[in-house]
Amino acid sequence: MTYCVGLMLNRGLVFISDTRTNSGVDNISTFRKMFTWEVPGDRSITLMTAGNLATTQSVVSLLEERSKEPAARQPGILEAKSMFQVATFVGNTLKEVIATHAEAGQRADAAFNATIILGGQVAGGEPRLFLIYPEGNFIEASFDTPYFQIGETKYGRPILVRAYNPEMTFEEAIKLLLVSFDSTIKANLSVSLPLDVHVYERDSLRTGQLFRIQQNDPYFEEISNGWGIALRDAFGQLPDFSFPDDAE
Amino acid sequence: MTYCVGLMLNRGLVFISDTRTNSGVDNISTFRKMFTWEVPGDRSITLMTAGNLATTQSVVSLLEERSKEPAARQPGILEAKSMFQVATFVGNTLKEVIATHAEAGQRADAAFNATIILGGQVAGGEPRLFLIYPEGNFIEASFDTPYFQIGETKYGRPILVRAYNPEMTFEEAIKLLLVSFDSTIKANLSVSLPLDVHVYERDSLRTGQLFRIQQNDPYFEEISNGWGIALRDAFGQLPDFSFPDDAE
Incomplete structure (x- = not known):
């Protein structure tokens, strides 16, 4: 499993990913799941991956290679004119890799699937944050939904829902995400x-x-x-329950 | 979906279940998922169900009917000599109902599955708490794992992990479980x-x-x-992050 979060703030974007991969519980490794590209003065792009490791590594390798092919049919992620075009390119690459592997024989549902968080800014546009599905389509974060999680998302969600604020400093946002990661790591061995x-x-x-x-x-x-201590204190401050009929 | 928790304390057992059932998101109803039986002075039994509603209702009806059949091959839940026997009886009934429905044609994985939390006390024994699987086998809570959750378990787990204490009063335990339910209800439409x-x-x-x-x-x-307020306060009390190179 995996846990990655991308967060949109007024002052920019914050990305955190874990690095644990597992195939069963007895085959655990550390792999990078966050990848960044930049053209200083023109763009910064960050990508985080969850899902089949062979798929996500292929996608990242293809994005790398294609960004160095000037004669490619469509501009790579370093030439695309907007974050929307970058997201489209990443989505197409992801869909293509999954289709290629799936053709090779195995037809297990979702076996080769992967999901990607993509964020960044291209000169002339705003910072943007996307969640890209295995089908290659994607959704964009907005002020209503200002963050995306992939992988093991549930344990760490309640604190994000309660404490996120778009005005946060980067330091506060990192603190928030580390609390969310801590809840997830405490509950799920496959995130670390x-x-x-x-x-x-x-x-x-x-x-x-x-x-x-x-x-x-x-x-x-x-x-x-x-x-842990703060939660127990917070819990202690809540008003006590009393039984409906006051008899116990 | 569903969310139910059974909690073992030194002073007894606490059970809370939600009541929402859904088939898709546009077919939502309220059904009881908690069932209790008693023979005053001899036993108290509580059962909570998650999964296919037809399966869980059949199981409860069969348990009811069989507890009134004095000639049954094995003692019903009102006659079984221990909580272990009650759990075995419930597990067998559950397995039988799932097998009967599955035989009727549909072979979708897990389509008829259900999971049960069973707890209570039979005279001569201790209070015991079990989690019963669709296969009819079960595990028992211990001081290492003093509670069971079924249904949508992840959102509400971090607070249980952090704040549970076997010495809690019943009032504190209900408060704890309501916080856990609140986190789940806030995150998942299908629990309510x-x-x-x-x-x-x-x-x-x-x-x-x-x-x-x-x-x-x-x-x-x-x-x-x-x-919500207490969490934000707790979060504010945590030490601030500072960037590794102290430059930002």
Whole structure:
């Protein structure tokens, strides 16, 4: 499994992905699931993947190769004129890879599927955030739905729903996402540190802060322990229940 | 979908179930998913169901009918000598109902499946809590895993993991479960009030407090609103993140 979140703020975009892959519970590895491209002054693109690792690695390799083919039929992600065109290109590549693998024989439902979060900014446009489906189509984040999650999304969702605010600083947004990751990691063995983080600052048109939060990162441990205590305190502050008939 | 939780405390058992059933999102109804039986002074049994409604209603009807057949081959749930025997009986009934429906033609995976939480106490034994699978086998709660969830379990799990304590009062346990239900209801349309609650007091050997929390229940609304505020406060108390290179 996987857990990745892309978050749209007024001041830019924040992306965090985990790095655990598993095939069953006894075949666990660490693979990068976040990929970034930039043309300084022109664009910054971030992509995060969930699903079949062979599929997502093929997609990323094809995107890389095609961005270096000047004679390609359609512009690659480094030449496309807008984030919408980038999303279309990524979606088509994803659909193509899944179709190719599926043709090869296995017809298991969803076996080769993958889902992608894509975000960034191309000069002349706004920062945009997309969720791309295995069928190659996609939806875009808006102020009503300002974040996308892929992979194991449920455990970490309640805190996002409650605490997200588009005015947040990048530091607050990272704190929020680490709480969401901590809830997920505590509940699901197949999501794990290290975490990759990319913070894209609006209109910077280059890769922003890009770093990895390792196992035993002191800040992550502080958040993880602190959140347990803070939750119990918050719980303690809620009014007590009393039985309907006051008799127990 | 459904959300039900059974919780084992030192002082007894607490059960809460929602009442929403749906077939698609445009066919929503309210059905009871919690069923209780008692023989005062001898036993109290509570059962909560998730899954195919035709299956779970058949199971409950069969349990009812068989508890009135003195000549039955095996003792019904009102005669079985221990909670283990009750669980075996319920598991066999569940397996039988699923097999009967599946034989009738449709072979869709899991189409007729259901899962059951069973808890209670029979005179001479301890209070016990079981999770019964569609195959008829079951597992029992222990102090390591003191609660079972069925249905849409993920959204409401983080708070249980963090705030459960076997020493809790019944009032605290209900508060905890309502927070867990609130997180689930906020995230998933297919789980909804009213909620059925049963509180079984250890060694009482009769049905305990049994009541329904209705739509617009003032305490539930207080918990729901208060929890949003408390979560944001808790989040604000966590230490702030700072970027690794202290430059942003």
